[in-house]
Amino acid sequence: MKRKIVHLVDDESIIHDIFKKIFVESEYQLRISENKSQAKSNHTPDVDVVIMDQMIPGSSGMEIFKELKKDDPEIKAIFLTAFGTIEAAIEAIKQGALDYLQKPFNNIELKHKVDRVIKEKKLNRENTQLKKTLNDRFSFDNIIGRSPLLKKILNMVESVADSNSTILITGESGTGKELIAKAIHSNSNRKNMPFSPFNSSNIPATLFESLLFGYKKGAYTGAASDKKGVFEEADGGTIFFDEIANLTPETQAKILRVLQEKEIQPLGSNQIKKVDVRILAATNIDLMSKVKSGEFREDLYYRLNIIGIHLPPLRDRKEDIPILADTFMKRYSRENKKPIKGMSQKFLRQLMEYNWPGNIRELQNAMLRAVLLNQGDLLTPDALPQEILSKKKQQRKEKGSFNDQVDAFKRQVIVETLEENSWIQKKAAEDLQLKPSTLYELIKRLGIQK
Ligand SMILES: Nc1ncnc2c1ncn2[C@@H]1O[C@H](COP(=O)(O)OP(=O)(O)OP(=O)(O)O)[C@@H](O)[C@H]1O
Ligand SMILES: [Mg+2]
Missing domain, CATH: 1.10.10 (Arc Repressor Mutant, subunit A)
Incomplete structure (x- = not known):
């Protein structure tokens, strides 16, 4: 158990002795300072309570209190006042001290006050800790948007994050699949373990296995030493399989095996290793149609899709465009030191009318481009690429004269x-x-x- 730290700032040795007697039990740790510089070096934020004399040679209790408070805003202090200096005590309380006690004081009363302060401080600490952990969980600070569609997704993420279940995230390119995968991981109980993305689309089929399961030295030419695969590296954490539809049939079979048996066998090894990883997977194509055409294993599909999260395209949640655009504008103008204050009405209208086939990634790119190209401090349509501008004209052209x-x-x-x-x-x-x-x-x- 943590000892209760009592810090006495007083220059009189009689008072020191009294304190040593009052706080003799081992549950207390008493620190004694006689002047300002000692007080500063003895004070740490884990001190539970400071008992401060008003009259300190070369300084004052009030001054020292203010000094200590700079480094420890949560400081709790009780002031010792001489008879007739009540004004100073009142001033101290105004400055944030908790209480005061007149000298000569009653030992029992002092101890009582100290214990009460410590108890309150402990409760406060627990409260802030609790609030902090509540905020740590389910924080989606980096996920922008207020559309009901997005809110629904975030609620879903919140309720499945801790479940350990595999999740299949679907949605067009640029809709935020990887972002959501990360949010699931960082709101899960695996959050302090690795999050390992694995994109299967640009990896030659021959390398899949060694990358995923690792290999033993000498497993093949060029294997000069043992190498851990993604599964072993992510042990205890989460693997995010991006573009899952690209997995070859052999790899699909191997991954299915890991999901079922929770063990891997590195290439060239006869040892089987237990692994504990959560799998999240993403695809921007209709995986079910690949199942129907025989290109994707049905059993693996159902294993992955125990929970499905679908990210709607940006054109179906246009309410999110203004806040996304604003966030990206601020981010890119800060990063590139461009003094941009806002967007013109016309600029925003163009963004709202466009249908964003590349979704949020395309909006992000358009905003970066606009920030870089724009003249003046208000974004105007001139800074937008042609395909976004011509959309409106094109729609009119399609309709005819x-x-x-x-x-x-x-x-x-x-x-x-x-x-x-x-x-x-x-x-x-x-x-x-x-x-x-x-x-x-x-x-x-x-x-x-x-
Ligand atoms: N709601 C959001 N708020 C803020 N940024 C977002 C949001 N959704 C997506 N983004 C950003 O848009 C970009 C694309 O997102 P992400 O890479 O997660 O999409 P994806 O669905 O995996 O795309 P792809 O299919 O092309 O791989 C990222 O930079 C991401 O941070
Ligand atoms: Mg992606």
Whole structure:
């Protein structure tokens, strides 16, 4: 158990002796300082309470208290005052001291006050500790967004983080799959163990196994010493298999085995090693279709997909665009020392109208580019790449000119009315309050056919 540290700052040896008698039990540790410099070197933040005399040669209790408080804002102090110096005591309490006691004091009263302060301090410490651990868990500081879709995902992450279960994270490229995988790991009880990403897409099939399971010296030409694989390195932690759809059938079989048996065998070794890793996997393609076409093992699919988290594309959660853009703008202007104050209305409108096939990564890149290229302190559309700007024009072009759009509307109304009247033009003309000849002309010009 931690000893209770009592720090007495007083120059009188009589008081020292009294304190030594009062705090004689082994649960207390008494530190005694006679002046300012001793007080400073004896004081550490784990001191539970300081008993401070007002009159210290060359200084004052108040002054020393203020000094100590600079380094230890949580300091708890009780002031000893001489008879008639009550004002000083009041001032001390105003400055954050906890209590005061008049000299000569009653030993029992002193001890009582000290114990009470220590008890309160301990409670406060526990509270801040508790708050801190609560904040440590489920902190998604780096995940930006306020859309209900994202909130749902974060709730899900929170509830599955500690479960140890494998999780399959799906979503288009750039939607934040790796970010979510990291969030799951860092909110799990494995958070102090390794998080090892493993991207299977650019690794030659022949290297998969040695990378994943490691090898023994001499397992093949060039294997000059033993090498640990990802599974062993991540032992106790999490492996994030990115682009899982690219795994070869042989590797799929081997990974399935590890998931089932929780053991690995390095290449060229006849030893089997136990490993404890959690697997998170991600894919941006529809893995089920690969299962149907026989390219991905069904049993592995179900093993991985015990819990599935799908990240919606950015265009389905456009509410997140302004805050993401703002965060990236601030980050990149700070990193690149560009004095950017904000975004123009038009700039933001362009961001909102674009459909972001590359999702958040594309938005991130666009914001970096804009910050670097922009003239002046307000981001304007000139700093955006052509494909984002032309989107609006393109949408208009796809719809056609004003006349084309009006014709399209006329065509729709006429076809609907003809349908309602079994394509009898005379009846349709009546409904539309048109002369039959006018309707006939329109049908011909608009190329309407049954
Ligand atoms: N909600 C978010 N808040 C802040 N940054 C985000 C968010 N989502 C994604 N990002 C950032 O966008 C970039 C792309 O995210 P990430 O690499 O996790 O996506 P991914 O789905 O793994 O993409 P890919 O399929 O291309 O590998 C990263 O820099 C990431 O930090
Ligand atoms: Mg990724």
